[in-house]
Amino acid sequence: MANIGTLNTTAAGIDAVSGRLGDGPTGPKPRPALSPRNIMLYGTLTIAALYYLLPLYVMVVTSLKGMPEIRLGNIFSPPMEITFQPWVKAWAEACTGLNCDGLSRGFWNSVRITVPSVIISIAIASVNGYALANWRFKGSELFFSILIIGAFIPYQVMIYPIVIILREIGIYGTLTGLVIVHSIFGMPILTLLFRNYFVSLPEELFKAARVDGAGFWQIFLKIMLPMSLPIFVVAMILQVTGIWNDFLFGVVFTRPDTYPMTVQLNNIVNSVQGVKEYNVNMAATILTGLVPLIVYFVSGRLFVRGIAAGAVKG
Amino acid sequence: MNMNSTVSNSSVSIRDLSLNFGSVSVLKDLNLDINDGEFLVLLGSSGCGKSTLLNCIAGLLDASEGQIFIKGKNVTWEEPKDRGIGMVFQSYALYPQMTVEKNLSFGLRVAKVPQAEIDKRVARAAEILQIQPLLKRKPAELSGGQRQRVAIGRALVRDVDVFLFDEPLSNLDAKLRSELRVEIKRLHQSLQNTMIYVTHDQIEALTLADRIAIMKSGIIQQLDDPTTIYNRPRNLFVAGFIGSPSMNFLRGELVKSGDGIAFMANGVTFSLAGYDANEPLQPGRKVVLGVRPEHIKVNENAGGEEHDATVDIEEPMGADNLLWLKHAGHTMSVRVNGARRFNVGAKVKLSFDMALASLFDAESELRL
Amino acid sequence: MNMNSTVSNSSVSIRDLSLNFGSVSVLKDLNLDINDGEFLVLLGSSGCGKSTLLNCIAGLLDASEGQIFIKGKNVTWEEPKDRGIGMVFQSYALYPQMTVEKNLSFGLRVAKVPQAEIDKRVARAAEILQIQPLLKRKPAELSGGQRQRVAIGRALVRDVDVFLFDEPLSNLDAKLRSELRVEIKRLHQSLQNTMIYVTHDQIEALTLADRIAIMKSGIIQQLDDPTTIYNRPRNLFVAGFIGSPSMNFLRGELVKSGDGIAFMANGVTFSLAGYDANEPLQPGRKVVLGVRPEHIKVNENAGGEEHDATVDIEEPMGADNLLWLKHAGHTMSVRVNGARRFNVGAKVKLSFDMALASLFDAESELRL
Amino acid sequence: TDLEVTHWWTSGGESAAVAELAKAFDATGNHWVDGAIAGSGGTARPIMISRITGGDPMGATQFNHGRQAEELVQAGLMRDLTDVATAEKWKDIIRPSSLLDSCTIDGKIYCAPVNIHSWQWLWLSNAAFKKAGVEVPKNWDEFVAAAPALEKAGIIPLAVGGQPWQAAGAFDVLMVAIAGKDTFNKVFKDKDAEAAAGPEIAKVFKAADDARRMSKGSNVQDWNQATNLVITGKAGGQIMGDWAQGEFALAGQKAGTDYTCLPGLGVNEIISTGGDAFYFPLLKDEEKSKAQAVLAKTLLDPKTQVAFNLKKGSLPVRGDVDLAAANDCMKKGLDILAKGNVIQGTDQLLSADSQKQKEDLFSEFFANPSMTPEDAQKRFAEIISSAD
Amino acid sequence: MTGQAQAGRPSKLLRNLNAKIASIPMILTALVIFVGGTLWTVFYSFTNSKLLPRLSFVGFDQYERLWAAPRWVTAIENLALYGILSLIFSLVIGFLLAALMDQKIRFENTFRTIFLYPFALSFIVTGLVWQWVLNPDFGIQSVVRSLGWTSFTFNPLYTPEIVIYGILIAALWQGTGLVMCLMLAGLRGIDEDIWKAARVDGIPMWKTYLLIVIPMMRPVFITTIVIIASGIVKVYDLVVAQTSGGPGIASEVPAKYVYDYMFQAQNLGQGFAASTMMLVTVAIIIVPWAYLEFGGGRKRG
Ligand SMILES: Nc1ncnc2c1ncn2[C@@H]1O[C@H](COP(=O)(O)OP(=O)(O)OP(=O)(O)O)[C@@H](O)[C@H]1O
Ligand SMILES: Nc1ncnc2c1ncn2[C@@H]1O[C@H](COP(=O)(O)OP(=O)(O)OP(=O)(O)O)[C@@H](O)[C@H]1O
Numbered sequence A: 001m002a003n004i005g006t007l008n009t010t011a012a013g014i015d016a017v018s019g020r021l022g023d024g025p026t027g028p029k030p031r032p033a034l035s036p037r038n039i040m041l042y043g044t045l046t047i048a049a050l051y052y053l054l055p056l057y058v059m060v061v062t063s064l065k066g067m068p069e070i071r072l073g074n075i076f077s078p079p080m081e082i083t084f085q086p087w088v089k090a091w092a093e094a095c096t097g098l099n100c101d102g103l104s105r106g107f108w109n110s111v112r113i114t115v116p117s118v119i120i121s122i123a124i125a126s127v128n129g130y131a132l133a134n135w136r137f138k139g140s141e142l143f144f145s146i147l148i149i150g151a152f153i154p155y156q157v158m159i160y161p162i163v164i165i166l167r168e169i170g171i172y173g174t175l176t177g178l179v180i181v182h183s184i185f186g187m188p189i190l191t192l193l194f195r196n197y198f199v200s201l202p203e204e205l206f207k208a209a210r211v212d213g214a215g216f217w218q219i220f221l222k223i224m225l226p227m228s229l230p231i232f233v234v235a236m237i238l239q240v241t242g243i244w245n246d247f248l249f250g251v252v253f254t255r256p257d258t259y260p261m262t263v264q265l266n267n268i269v270n271s272v273q274g275v276k277e278y279n280v281n282m283a284a285t286i287l288t289g290l291v292p293l294i295v296y297f298v299s300g301r302l303f304v305r306g307i308a309a310g311a312v313k314g
Numbered sequence B, C: 001m002n003m004n005s006t007v008s009n010s011s012v013s014i015r016d017l018s019l020n021f022g023s024v025s026v027l028k029d030l031n032l033d034i035n036d037g038e039f040l041v042l043l044g045s046s047g048c049g050k051s052t053l054l055n056c057i058a059g060l061l062d063a064s065e066g067q068i069f070i071k072g073k074n075v076t077w078e079e080p081k082d083r084g085i086g087m088v089f090q091s092y093a094l095y096p097q098m099t100v101e102k103n104l105s106f107g108l109r110v111a112k113v114p115q116a117e118i119d120k121r122v123a124r125a126a127e128i129l130q131i132q133p134l135l136k137r138k139p140a141e142l143s144g145g146q147r148q149r150v151a152i153g154r155a156l157v158r159d160v161d162v163f164l165f166d167e168p169l170s171n172l173d174a175k176l177r178s179e180l181r182v183e184i185k186r187l188h189q190s191l192q193n194t195m196i197y198v199t200h201d202q203i204e205a206l207t208l209a210d211r212i213a214i215m216k217s218g219i220i221q222q223l224d225d226p227t228t229i230y231n232r233p234r235n236l237f238v239a240g241f242i243g244s245p246s247m248n249f250l251r252g253e254l255v256k257s258g259d260g261i262a263f264m265a266n267g268v269t270f271s272l273a274g275y276d277a278n279e280p281l282q283p284g285r286k287v288v289l290g291v292r293p294e295h296i297k298v299n300e301n302a303g304g305e306e307h308d309a310t311v312d313i314e315e316p317m318g319a320d321n322l323l324w325l326k327h328a329g330h331t332m333s334v335r336v337n338g339a340r341r342f343n344v345g346a347k348v349k350l351s352f353d354m355a356l357a358s359l360f361d362a363e364s365e366l367r368l
Numbered sequence D: 001t002d003l004e005v006t007h008w009w010t011s012g013g014e015s016a017a018v019a020e021l022a023k024a025f026d027a028t029g030n031h032w033v034d035g036a037i038a039g040s041g042g043t044a045r046p047i048m049i050s051r052i053t054g055g056d057p058m059g060a061t062q063f064n065h066g067r068q069a070e071e072l073v074q075a076g077l078m079r080d081l082t083d084v085a086t087a088e089k090w091k092d093i094i095r096p097s098s099l100l101d102s103c104t105i106d107g108k109i110y111c112a113p114v115n116i117h118s119w120q121w122l123w124l125s126n127a128a129f130k131k132a133g134v135e136v137p138k139n140w141d142e143f144v145a146a147a148p149a150l151e152k153a154g155i156i157p158l159a160v161g162g163q164p165w166q167a168a169g170a171f172d173v174l175m176v177a178i179a180g181k182d183t184f185n186k187v188f189k190d191k192d193a194e195a196a197a198g199p200e201i202a203k204v205f206k207a208a209d210d211a212r213r214m215s216k217g218s219n220v221q222d223w224n225q226a227t228n229l230v231i232t233g234k235a236g237g238q239i240m241g242d243w244a245q246g247e248f249a250l251a252g253q254k255a256g257t258d259y260t261c262l263p264g265l266g267v268n269e270i271i272s273t274g275g276d277a278f279y280f281p282l283l284k285d286e287e288k289s290k291a292q293a294v295l296a297k298t299l300l301d302p303k304t305q306v307a308f309n310l311k312k313g314s315l316p317v318r319g320d321v322d323l324a325a326a327n328d329c330m331k332k333g334l335d336i337l338a339k340g341n342v343i344q345g346t347d348q349l350l351s352a353d354s355q356k357q358k359e360d361l362f363s364e365f366f367a368n369p370s371m372t373p374e375d376a377q378k379r380f381a382e383i384i385s386s387a388d
Numbered sequence E: 001m002t003g004q005a006q007a008g009r010p011s012k013l014l015r016n017l018n019a020k021i022a023s024i025p026m027i028l029t030a031l032v033i034f035v036g037g038t039l040w041t042v043f044y045s046f047t048n049s050k051l052l053p054r055l056s057f058v059g060f061d062q063y064e065r066l067w068a069a070p071r072w073v074t075a076i077e078n079l080a081l082y083g084i085l086s087l088i089f090s091l092v093i094g095f096l097l098a099a100l101m102d103q104k105i106r107f108e109n110t111f112r113t114i115f116l117y118p119f120a121l122s123f124i125v126t127g128l129v130w131q132w133v134l135n136p137d138f139g140i141q142s143v144v145r146s147l148g149w150t151s152f153t154f155n156p157l158y159t160p161e162i163v164i165y166g167i168l169i170a171a172l173w174q175g176t177g178l179v180m181c182l183m184l185a186g187l188r189g190i191d192e193d194i195w196k197a198a199r200v201d202g203i204p205m206w207k208t209y210l211l212i213v214i215p216m217m218r219p220v221f222i223t224t225i226v227i228i229a230s231g232i233v234k235v236y237d238l239v240v241a242q243t244s245g246g247p248g249i250a251s252e253v254p255a256k257y258v259y260d261y262m263f264q265a266q267n268l269g270q271g272f273a274a275s276t277m278m279l280v281t282v283a284i285i286i287v288p289w290a291y292l293e294f295g296g297g298r299k300r301g
C-alpha cells in the first residue's frame, strides 16, 4: 500500500543526522505531525466518527435522564441527574399488556432462539459451501445460483408459503420451526461466504486429503474446519447479529411466551402509556443491541480479516 | 487389441485416455505404459495437461473416456485411496493445523491402521527423509525444503506402489531445488518404486528420469530416455523444448554437394558429413537444421569446415560462457568454457559437429 | 570526507544508508557507488534487503539514516517521480484496465507532456521492445514475457537516468527468462543507461552484470565484476552462494608438505601448487578448501596428483553431466561433459585444478 | 387451565381494562396468559392470523367484530360458540342486536362481543381554549372557527396521529356528522359510488380539508400520543373514539371540567356500534376447549362488563348492567344508544381490503396539503365503487 | 475396448454421494422454498385470495389495481430514489472511509469499530434512534433552535417531500460500516507494486485511486453492490420503525405494501401481485449479474 508518510517520524531525529552530514537532506524526509495532509485525514475521520457516535451518545445520555429533563429539550446535553431507573424499568418493569417484566424475558428467549439458530445455520451453510467448492456435482451450481437469487427475494414473499409448509410439517410456532426459518434465510449469504472461502483454500490440500483416503466428512471436519476460523467468525457475527436483531420472523413464528427481545422491544416502545418514555425506550434499545454490539467489539478485527478472506473474492 | 497382456507387465497403464473440461479437450486419446520401478517424468510447458493427467491417474479427476490400470488392475473408477498411489504437490499441501507427525499419519489414521504400526511407519519415513527432529513442529515452522520432505513422507508412510509428484520443487529456490533433486533421485534408487513426476523444468527431467514423456496440448510428443530425447529429438517441438539455451535452428534446404548432400541456408552451405539420417536425404527438400549450442566449436579447428561469425552478446555464467553470434543472417548461441572470454564484435570461426545435429522436415517438423 | 567529489562521477551514490522497520534493522550503514551506464546487480537470498534497498533508491521508502545521490544530486527527500528513475516490478504492476499504450503513456499524460511527444516516445519504446502489435491490448491479453516488456517500456518512455529492476524475470518460466535476459542485456547495450537489477538468480546476475553486489542481511558482502566474484570470492558466503551446483567445500588444515604447503582433510592431502594466495600460508591453520565442480577433472590426467573416488549419483543435464562422488568421506560434485556417462558405483580418478580453487580461513571465513 | 389470549390493548387505559378481564377469568380457576401485541390492530392481526392458519392457535383472540375473521370462520378454523350463547341467552341480553349479528355466520355464533366502541367523538381540552381565550366550542363549526385563536396561542387546533387508521376514522366521523346517517349508509353499506362522488360527500371533504389544515404540526404517531397532546393542553381537540376516554381517566382528568366531549361532533348525535369481540380458535385440547367456554361466559358476565368498560371507556354490550359509576361522556353515549341513533361501524360494513385502501387515501390526504379535496373525493368514489 | 474393462463404471448418481446428501438442505431450500415458494406466490397473484389463499382466478386484475394504486407508485418511486441514493452514497462514503483508513493511520482499530458498530444494531433500533434524533421537538431541530437560530428547520420525518432522506440518513449510518470493511479488504488486496509503480510514474494519489485502484476493485464492488442491493429491495423494518410509511404515504416502500396488503388488508392476491412485481424488478437486475458471476463457465478459484 502506498507508504505516504509515517506519523512517528519526529523532527528530533532529523536534526541529529544532519549535524553529521552537512550537505543537504539526509535521513527520513521530515513530515510534521500537523501537516495539511494529516489534518485533512484525521479531521475527516473524526467528523465521520462523530456522525457514527452521535446516535449512540444520544441513546446513552437519554437513557440516563429522567422524563422531566427530557421534556426540557436538548437531547445532546449530558444528564444533570443520572438515573438508572429507565434501565431498571426497561429490563424488568416495562409493561406490554399485562406482562410487566420488561425485556428480561425476551432476553432469555432471544438466547434460546439465537444459539441453536446460529449453530445450525452455520453448520448447514458451511457444509453447503464446502460441497460447492470441493465436491461439485451436476446441478450444484444451479442450486447455488437459485440460492443467491433467493437472497434478493423479499421475505414477505416467502412468509406465507413457509407458514403453510411449517404447518403441514407440524412445527409451526415451535423453536424448531424458527430455527429452520433462520437457517433458510441465512443460507444464501452464508453459503456464498463459505463457498468463496473454501475455494480460496489451496485445492491441493483437498486433493492430498483425498489421496490420503479421507472422505467427504473427514476432509471437512479434520482438514477444512480447523483452517476456517476467520470465516466462521464472520459467519458467526453475521448470524448472531442477524438472528438476534430479527423482528419479522420472531413475531410471525413465535408465540408471546417465546417472543425474542426485539419483539419485546417493539412492544415496549409501542405500548405507550400516556407519554412516550423516551428514556426507557432508549435504555431498552441499548439493552437489545448490547449482545451484537459486544460481539462486534470483541471480534471486530477478526471480522475484517474474515471478510477479506471470504467475501471479497467474487 | 488384447488389453490384459499389455497391461500386466507394467506398473501403470493408460489406455485411450481422454479428458474434457466442458468443451475444452485437455487430454486426447492418450496411451502410456510405465514400467515397474520406473521413474517417468512428464515434461511440458504450462497448461499442456500434465497435472490433469497426473490427477487422472490419482483418481482426482474422472476421465471422460479410456481406462487406467495400476499394477494390472483397472482402477478407472476407484477412489484415490484405493489405487495404491501417493501424491506430492507443488504447494506441499500440508495440513497446516497438524504437526508433522500428524500430517504423516493422517492417512493411516483415516484407514484405521493400528497405532503401533503407524508409529513404526512414521519413524521409518522420518528416518529416510531425515526429518525426525521436526516431527513435533507445525508446517508453518518449517522451511520450504523441509515442507517438501514432509510432503514426500506423507506418501512414503502409506507404502504405495506408485508415487506421483506434481512439480514438487517449483516453489523452492534454485539451490534447494538442486539439493532436493538429488534426494529424490536417491530415494528412488533406494525404494525402487514406480514414480511419475510432473515438471516443466527440463533439468529436473533430464537428471531424474528413466524415461521422459514430453507433452504438448494433451498429446505425448516423445517418450524416450533422456539421452535419446536430448540427442535425437523426434520432432521440432521436442528439439526446441529441451536444452537451455535452445537448439539453434537454421531454415534452409538440402542441396547436392559433390557426391553427397549438404544443407544450405541464406546462401551458406553446411556439409552434413557425419549426420545419421533416418531416411535417405533428397536434395531440394525444405528442412530445418538444429544444432545445440555446445555442439558448435569456436576458434577450435575440429577438422571440418569453418564458418565466420561475429560475437553479438556474451553471457558469462560462471562455469560456462554463452555467446550469441551473428552468422549468415542468423543469431546463434554457442556455449564455450566459462574461462574463455570474447569481446562483443569480435570475429570468430565456428565449426559444427554434424554427428550431433538434427535435421527436420520443414513441413511435418519430424526428424529426418 | 568530501562527499561531492565522491559523488560526482557516479550515477547513483548511497552514503551510510540505514533502514529500520520498527526495531528490525534491514539495511545497515550501506555505502554504494554505481557508475554512469553501469549494470549493477544486487544479488542475495530472499529477505536480505535487496528490494528494500531498491525501494530506498526509488524513494518509495524513507531511509532511516543516510543519503542518496542520483547524478550528483542529493535526492534523499525527493519524490520518486523527481528522481529520474524508472522501475520494473516482479509482478509487472501493469494497470490492468488500461491498454498497453495507455499503460505506457499514463505517466506522461499525468505530467501533461504534449500528445505529439507522448506518441513519439511510446512509438519509440514499442519499437525498441517490439511490442507495436500489442499496443491496443489489455495486460490480461498478454503473455508473461510480453507483460514484462510493457513494464520495461513504462520506464523507457519516461526517459530516465536510472532503471531499477526488482526481480523482473522471477515470474517467468525458464525459457522465457533466458530470452528476456538477453533482451535486457541488449537493451542495456543500446541505451547505456545506469541499471540496478535485483535478483536472486545467480545466472541472471552473472550474465547481466557489469558488477555484482552480493548482499546478506542488509550488508554488501562483495562488490565486484562477475568473473572476480566467481573465481575469487571474498568469503565463504559468497563462494557458496555463487555457482550451481555449489562449490565443493572441504574442511581441513594447512600442513607442511615437502618444501611447500599442502591442504589436508580427513587424512588426505591435496597439493596447493598453483594457488594464488593473498597472504603467506601458515601450516596448522584451520581452513576450508573450495573447489568448483567444473574445476575437477575425472579420469583425465591433468598432470597433477590424482585422488580415488566412487560415483554415487549421476545427473545428466544434457550439455553437462553432473556427478556426485564419494571421496575421502566427502560428497563432491563434479561437472563433466554431457556426453561422458558413468555408472553408479564406478571408481574414478579425480584431479583438482588448484589455480582456480579458493582457500578460506575457517574462523573469519575470509579468503586467504 | 392456561389459556393464551392475544389482543392489542397495550395503552395505559386498555391494559387496565384487560387486567379486569384477566382477573375475572383467573377467578374461575383458570389462568389468563396474556399475549399482548403492541402497535395497534394492524400489527397484531397478521400475527394472530398467521398463528391460527399456521396451526398454532391461541386460546382466544381479540378482533374487531365484523369482517376481519370472516374467512377464518369459513375455513373452519374457529370454534362455534352457539352452545354457550344459547345457554347464556346472548340473543336476549346483547344490545344492540346488530352486535351479535356480526358474530353470526350461517346462523352460528362465532364470537363474544365485549364492548361497544363508537368513533364519533370530539375531545376538547378546556385548558387549551382557556389559554387561547375562546369559549370551549359546542360543535364542529365553532371548533373550526376557534382554530386561528388556538394557533395564535401556539396550540395545535386538532391532534391527528400519523397512523393511517386515525385519519380514515376521523373522516368517517366527519361524514356521519356532516352528511348524516343516510348518506353514510348509502356510501358504506350500499357502496353507492355515485353518492360517494356527490355534493354531500364533497361537503365532508371540505370539512376534512379544514381538519387537515388544523392538524398541521401534530408530529406524533400513536393515537394516545395525540390524545396526550389534548390532555396536556398542547392541542385543542382530537377526533377519536370513546377509548380515548380511558386516557383522560388515567391522567386523572374529569369530563366536563378538564375536558369536553362532543358525540357526533356536536352536530349529529349518532354513534356507531363497532367494537371488540373475542374469537375462539378451534382447539384439539379438550381441557382448553372447556376453558374457552368459561372465558366466553366470563366476558359477558355483568360484573366483568362493568369493570372492563369503565376502564376501557367503552360501552357495555348488555343493556341490563348498572352503570352508576359511568362518567359524563359515557352517559351521553348510553343515552344515544338508548335512543337508537346508531349506525354500524365501517369495520362491519367494509372488508379489511377496502378499509386499507381508504386508510391509504386519508393518510395521504392528511399528510399532503397539495392534494385537493376534489381529487381525494374522486379517488374515494373509486374505492367505494370497487369496495366489498 | 473390451466390455469387461468398462464394467466397473459406477452409476453417475452414486458418485459424490456424500456431497449430494450433504447438499440436501440447500437443494430443498432452493427448490422448495425459493423456487416453490416463489412460484406459489406468483401463481396465487392471479387469484383474488383474501385472508386465505383460494383458487379463484381473476387474471391480471390484481396487477391492474396495483399499478393504479397511488401508494404502490409512491412506494416504487421511493424505492428507486432510496435505492439509487443509498447505493451511491454507501459506495462513495464506504470507499472514502476505507481509503482514509488505508493510510496507515493510528487508531485504525478504534475508527473501524466506530464505523462498524451500527451494523450490529437492528433496523428497529436504528429506526428508533434516528426517529429520536430527528424528532423536531427534541432532536436536532429543537437543539439548533434553542441555540438561537429559531427559524432553523430540519424536520425530515414529518415533511413528506424529504422524509425519504431522513430514512436514508439512518440507513447509511447503519450500513456504510460494512461497505467500508468490504472496501478496505479490497484495497488491502491490491498489489503493492501497483502503488509503487504509480508513485514512480508520478501519478497523484487521487488519480491512482480513481483511474487505477477502483477499476481493479471491480469484484469487490460487485460483491458490495449485491449486498447493498439485496438489502435495499428488502427495506422494511427501518421504515416501519422510523416513520411507519408516513407522513401519509410519503415514505412507503414496496416491501411494506406487500406486508400491509397481505396481512392488514387481508388481500393476499394483492400482496402476492406486489411481491411478484418486486421479484420481476429484482430479476431484471440480478439475473444478468448472476449469469456473469456464477454461470458462463467460470473456472474454479
Ligand atoms: N477445472 C478446470 N476447468 C477447465 N479447464 C481446466 C481445469 N483445470 C485445468 N484446465 C485447463 O486444462 C489445461 C491443462 O491444465 P493442467 O493443469 O493439466 O496444466 P499443467 O500442464 O499442469 O500446467 P502447469 O505447468 O501450469 O501446472 C489448461 O489449459 C487449463 O486451463
Ligand atoms: N514493511 C515491512 N515491515 C517490516 N519488515 C519488513 C517490511 N518490508 C520488508 N521487511 C523485512 O525486511 C527484510 C528485507 O526485505 P526485502 O523485501 O528487502 O527482501 P528481499 O531481499 O527483496 O527478498 P526477496 O528476494 O524475497 O524479495 C525482510 O526480512 C522482511 O521481512
Ligand SMILES: [Mg+2]
Residues within 6 Å of the ligand: B050, B051, B052, B166
Ligand atoms: Mg500443473
Ligand SMILES: [Mg+2]
Residues within 6 Å of the ligand: C050, C051, C052, C166
Ligand atoms: Mg524483494
